Amino acid sequence: MEIQSIKNRFGIIGNSPGLNFALQVAAQVAVTDLTVLIDGESGVGKEAFSMIIHALSARKHNPFIAVNCGAIPEGTIDSELFGHEKGSFTGAVDSRKGYFETVNGGTIFLDEIGEMPLGTQARLLRVLEAGEFIRVGSSKVQKTDVRVIAATNKDLLELTEKNKFREDLYYRLSTVPIRVPALRDRKEDIPLLFRKFAVDFAERYKTAPVQLEEDAKNLLINYSWPGNVRELKNIAEQVSVLSEDKHITAAALRRFIPETGSRLPMVVSSNGLGSGNGAHEFNNEREILYKLFFDMKKDVTELKKMFLEIVQNPGMASRDHAAFFNDLKELKPAEQLFPAPAHAGAQPMVIHNNVNGHDDIHHHEEVEESLNIMDKEKELIVKALKKHKGKRKDAASDLGISERTLYRKLKEYDINE
Numbered sequence: 001m002e003i004q005s006i007k008n009r010f011g012i013i014g015n016s017p018g019l020n021f022a023l024q025v026a027a028q029v030a031v032t033d034l035t036v037l038i039d040g041e042s043g044v045g046k047e048a049f050s051m052i053i054h055a056l057s058a059r060k061h062n063p064f065i066a067v068n069c070g071a072i073p074e075g076t077i078d079s080e081l082f083g084h085e086k087g088s089f090t091g092a093v094d095s096r097k098g099y100f101e102t103v104n105g106g107t108i109f110l111d112e113i114g115e116m117p118l119g120t121q122a123r124l125l126r127v128l129e130a131g132e133f134i135r136v137g138s139s140k141v142q143k144t145d146v147r148v149i150a151a152t153n154k155d156l157l158e159l160t161e162k163n164k165f166r167e168d169l170y171y172r173l174s175t176v177p178i179r180v181p182a183l184r185d186r187k188e189d190i191p192l193l194f195r196k197f198a199v200d201f202a203e204r205y206k207t208a209p210v211q212l213e214e215d216a217k218n219l220l221i222n223y224s225w226p227g228n229v230r231e232l233k234n235i236a237e238q239v240s241v242l243s244e245d246k247h248i249t250a251a252a253l254r255r256f257i258p259e260t261g262s263r264l265p266m267v268v269s270s271n272g273l274g275s276g277n278g279a280h281e282f283n284n285e286r287e288i289l290y291k292l293f294f295d296m297k298k299d300v301t302e303l304k305k306m307f308l309e310i311v312q313n314p315g316m317a318s319r320d321h322a323a324f325f326n327d328l329k330e331l332k333p334a335e336q337l338f339p340a341p342a343h344a345g346a347q348p349m350v351i352h353n354n355v356n357g358h359d360d361i362h363h364h365e366e367v368e369e370s371l372n373i374m375d376k377e378k379e380l381i382v383k384a385l386k387k388h389k390g391k392r393k394d395a396a397s398d399l400g401i402s403e404r405t406l407y408r409k410l411k412e413y414d415i416n417e
Helices: 003-010 017-030 046-055 077-082 118-130 156-161 167-173 187-205 214-222 228-242 250-254 285-312 319-330 373-387 392-399 403-412
Strands: 036-039 064-068 107-111 132-134 141-143 147-152 176-179 350-353 359-363
Touching (some): 003 017, 003 046, 017 046, 017 176, 036 046, 046 107, 046 147, 077 132, 118 132, 118 147, 187 214, 187 228, 214 250, 373 392, 373 403, 392 403
Parallel strands (some): 036 147, 036 176, 064 107
Antiparallel strands (some): 132 141, 350 359
């Protein structure tokens, strides 16, 4: 099938070489039963490619189901995929068919395959290699004829090196890999997508569609789009609803686009390539951590400046300085606030304050602070849960992450609420 006819049929907007190549591979592999691994950032429309492959295949009249592996708790994913027998675990009051049984003859799209537990990966490998599965709590081997399309926004090879993903499953899944480009790699498509969204929102809200001036188009093209197509769609909707003037200049558009340096790249969900539902979280945890580090660096710089003044001019130590050092005595030891690595040999800063109000610094060295991102992330999560009295939804909102990501982090760091 011609690429343009595929775009027309599935509502794909864009003419970038990367997008066209991905669509061409999808069309060629659709007529086979080969397993496909779709790779790309969250929000680039990976689910749309899975539906294209299914719709162009011989299985198009059979069931299609999309399963988000990261959204199903580890304890129930085996039951969801392969089914279970009555009494096989607490709460299993009846037997239940899994997706590999109900979608027999059709296609299963396994999104976020990198989140799948290792035990479930072994079961999936058996399905791919022999077309067999066993219900949870059963010993009967059942057959299934299901095509598997997987998707990931992670480096699965890197996960295999960390023993978090089976190497044999990786090579079995990636029989045919498809790379979906990020929006920032499709700059020529950005004005086209914005215009399409603007027209759609004008029809929805019964207003005239907004039109971009040339400088506004350049602003859109040069923005990094960490949220990919969904972020572009959200901005198009905001502009369509909130702008009184339908001719948008760069100055007017800037009100809706975050400052370039004000945030770090994040990943958000998208249906701009025709993808279905499935909201993917944006991972801006790094933004929170970097802000914390920048604030810490500023405080340490001010502290060093104060110490340097006192060292150079001991007689200049004011009562404010003395009060400051007295306050320091009430704080926890530095090694408790910033634990140094086991191999660290840094000496703590020693301050002696005498009764005459003069501060004598006999010895000082920089404290080797722990800058381990995982430690700081865990600390932030604990603080947020404590602040919101264990309410995960409020804590996740305060941290700027999704509730599902918070749930995963709680398990990863073994945090007991």
